[in-house]
Amino acid sequence: MSHAIQDRPVSVAPRRGSLSHARLPRWTPAAIAAGSVAGGIGIGLAAGWHSKVQWGLIAALLFVLVTFAVTTKVEGSRQAKDRVATSLIWVSFVLAVVPLLSLAWVTISKGMDVLDGYFLTHSMNGVLDAEAGGGVYHALLGTIEQVGIATLIAAPIGLLTAVYLVEYGGGKLAQAVTFFVDVMTGIPSIVAGLFILATWNLMLGFGPSGFAGAMALAILMMPVVVRSTEEMLKLVPNELREASLALGIPKWRTILKVVLPTAIGGITTGVMLAVARITGETAPVLLLVFGTKLINPNPFEGAQSSLPLYVYEQYAVGTDAAVARAWAAALVLIAFVMILNLVARGIARWKAPKTSR
Amino acid sequence: MAKRIDVSGLSAYYGAHKAIDDISMTVEPRSVTAFIGPSGCGKSTFLRTLNRMHEVTPGGRVEGKVMLDDENLYGTNVDPVAVRRTVGMVFQRPNPFPTMSIFDNVAAGLRLNGSYKKSQLSDIVERSLKGANLWNEVKDRLNKPGSGLSGGQQQRLCIARAIAVEPDVLLMDEPCSALDPISTLAIEDLIGELKERFTIVIVTHNMQQAARVSDRTAFFNLAAVGQPGKLIELDDTERIFSNPSVQATEDYISGRFG
Numbered sequence: 001m002s003h004a005i006q007d008r009p010v011s012v013a014p015r016r017g018s019l020s021h022a023r024l025p026r027w028t029p030a031a032i033a034a035g036s037v038a039g040g041i042g043i044g045l046a047a048g049w050h051s052k053v054q055w056g057l058i059a060a061l062l063f064v065l066v067t068f069a070v071t072t073k074v075e076g077s078r079q080a081k082d083r084v085a086t087s088l089i090w091v092s093f094v095l096a097v098v099p100l101l102s103l104a105w106v107t108i109s110k111g112m113d114v115l116d117g118y119f120l121t122h123s124m125n126g127v128l129d130a131e132a133g134g135g136v137y138h139a140l141l142g143t144i145e146q147v148g149i150a151t152l153i154a155a156p157i158g159l160l161t162a163v164y165l166v167e168y169g170g171g172k173l174a175q176a177v178t179f180f181v182d183v184m185t186g187i188p189s190i191v192a193g194l195f196i197l198a199t200w201n202l203m204l205g206f207g208p209s210g211f212a213g214a215m216a217l218a219i220l221m222m223p224v225v226v227r228s229t230e231e232m233l234k235l236v237p238n239e240l241r242e243a244s245l246a247l248g249i250p251k252w253r254t255i256l257k258v259v260l261p262t263a264i265g266g267i268t269t270g271v272m273l274a275v276a277r278i279t280g281e282t283a284p285v286l287l288l289v290f291g292t293k294l295i296n297p298n299p300f301e302g303a304q305s306s307l308p309l310y311v312y313e314q315y316a317v318g319t320d321a322a323v324a325r326a327w328a329a330a331l332v333l334i335a336f337v338m339i340l341n342l343v344a345r346g347i348a349r350w351k352a353p354k355t356s357r
Numbered sequence: 358m359a360k361r362i363d364v365s366g367l368s369a370y371y372g373a374h375k376a377i378d379d380i381s382m383t384v385e386p387r388s389v390t391a392f393i394g395p396s397g398c399g400k401s402t403f404l405r406t407l408n409r410m411h412e413v414t415p416g417g418r419v420e421g422k423v424m425l426d427d428e429n430l431y432g433t434n435v436d437p438v439a440v441r442r443t444v445g446m447v448f449q450r451p452n453p454f455p456t457m458s459i460f461d462n463v464a465a466g467l468r469l470n471g472s473y474k475k476s477q478l479s480d481i482v483e484r485s486l487k488g489a490n491l492w493n494e495v496k497d498r499l500n501k502p503g504s505g506l507s508g509g510q511q512q513r514l515c516i517a518r519a520i521a522v523e524p525d526v527l528l529m530d531e532p533c534s535a536l537d538p539i540s541t542l543a544i545e546d547l548i549g550e551l552k553e554r555f556t557i558v559i560v561t562h563n564m565q566q567a568a569r570v571s572d573r574t575a576f577f578n579l580a581a582v583g584q585p586g587k588l589i590e591l592d593d594t595e596r597i598f599s600n601p602s603v604q605a606t607e608d609y610i611s612g613r614f615g
Binding site for chain 2: 170237239240241242243244245246247248249250253254257258261262264351
């Protein structure tokens with residue numbers, strides 16, 4: 001008996017209670033992923049499916065199942081659960097990223113056709129629907145002005161509301177404000193547009209203008225600013241407020257010089273995200289700004305255009321030239337939001353509290 | 358400079374809960390008074406009533422009188438902001454303003470109060486940092502962020518920030534509890550120097566520290582959890598630690614508590 005035991009190599013049969021156990025090599029998940037993709041394509045081709053979505057789903061399913069089977073066999077059931085959880089996370093990540101990348105890819109590939117300097121600097125004045133040419137300048141200008149005015153209205157009000165809620169609130173009024181901010185978050189954009197249409201345009205008798213659209217956008221933006229600023233202000237440690245108050249600094253200066261600067265990075269990001277949200281709104285713009293082919297630099301009088309509205313109009317026309325313009329304008333819209341986001345991140349990083357020595 | 362504090366019949370509440378009950382004591386000027394006692398006995402709460410920081414806590418409320426020389430801090434027309442300029446405070450955890458440089462941290466009290474002359478500012482900052490024994494360590498990097506300093510340096514920065522506004526009284530709420538023994542020693546030495554100019558009140562859980570730095574010691578206790586804290590006795594530190602007049606004090610100090 002003793003001979004037989006001694007003959008067996010130690011590494012194959014780890015002793016009971018040992019801290020080490022069989023491990024899959026580090027490249028295993030990558031290999032399983034590659035194999036699953038190959039398997040997905042193979043099964044898809046063999047079954048004669050045309051949809052790449054089906055291929056992908058088969059591959060994802062294979063990935064999870066093979067990971068589970070292989071790990072259970074080699075590493076044991078606890079590690080298998082861990083690996084399955086990890087592989088599910090990877091699959092979810094890929095499922096989330098694929099639409100994003102595909103959207104970016106389609107927009108860029110279709111939008112680049114007509115996007116050039118001429119497109120950015122000319123309006124649609126005198127351009128027929130079926131005709132190539134024309135541009136997006138009037139819409140870009142309108143978007144910048146409307147979003148700018150909306151931000152000028154909504155950001156200060158939202159910021160001050162959040163300051164009230166976090167620094168001064170606590171009673172019934174604060175509860176009510178929080179409740180209504182939550183309700184406002186859920187307002188559909190068309191309702192905000194109709195509200196301004198009913199009050200500003202129908203009751204007070206103003207015509208369509210960029211400013212009317214900006215007011216509707218401000219209504220949509222305000223709750224987002226309040227919410228994000230509130231969360232950022234709550235993150236500021238109470239010790240900093242107390243340190244400042246204990247120096248004999250009045251409360252309003254404490255908020256202005258200590259609390260807000262500490263949170264400014266997050267606040268900026270929040271405002272920029274809100275800006276990004278309203279930049280793509282079409283419905284209130286359609287109702288209130290009306291749309292035009294001409295360059296109208298005055299947001300307070302006369303119809304303007306805006307990028308989402310322009311995309312909608314051009315797509316509705318439906319000719320080849322118009323659809324190409326719609327894709328290019330969509331690309332401009334995405335790039336505009338992207339640039340705003342990058343600027344916001346830059347500001348946030350620049351203003352964030354520094355910890356380096 | 359360095360005023361006497363005379364407390365009489367002071368109770369403090371958090372909402373309906375009474376945290377400290379009917380405390381009367383006198384804190385001598387140009388001396389160090391230490392508060393000791395078990396957790397939850399109201400030492401910190403009492404300390405915070407001395408510069409009206411207690412009422413910053415939601416539901417915080419105070420009854421009684423705190424005389425700073427001949428002025429009642431809780432008098433009808435007293436401005437809490439003015440009180441806090443006169444009675445400075447250093448907290449348990451170092452809390453430099455993260456957005457400000459070392460220089461700006463020290464200058465913050467003066468700048469944000471708006472009561473300073475520009476030409477004097479760098480003199481005051483230098484004097485305060487020297488007063489906090491920090492000048493030599495930071496004089497080459499005054500424009501670097503204060504949060505980049507070590508914990509002990511940050512605490513001395515907070516002390517420099519507190520003394521830059523030239524208060525009459527300096528309250529310290531367990532200023533060394535987050536620090537290592539060497540930084541603690543540096544702060545204790547500093548307290549010994551600062552008492553020449555300020556009235557100092559320090560809360561501490563470290564009885565050796567109370568014995569080392571303080572001239573007078575007050576022992577606080579509470580009858581049971583949920584009961585308000587009370588002042589048991591206040592005496593010269595030497596007497597409290599050698600021959601206290603109340604049995605509970607002796608039990609607490611010798612570790613026979615509870």
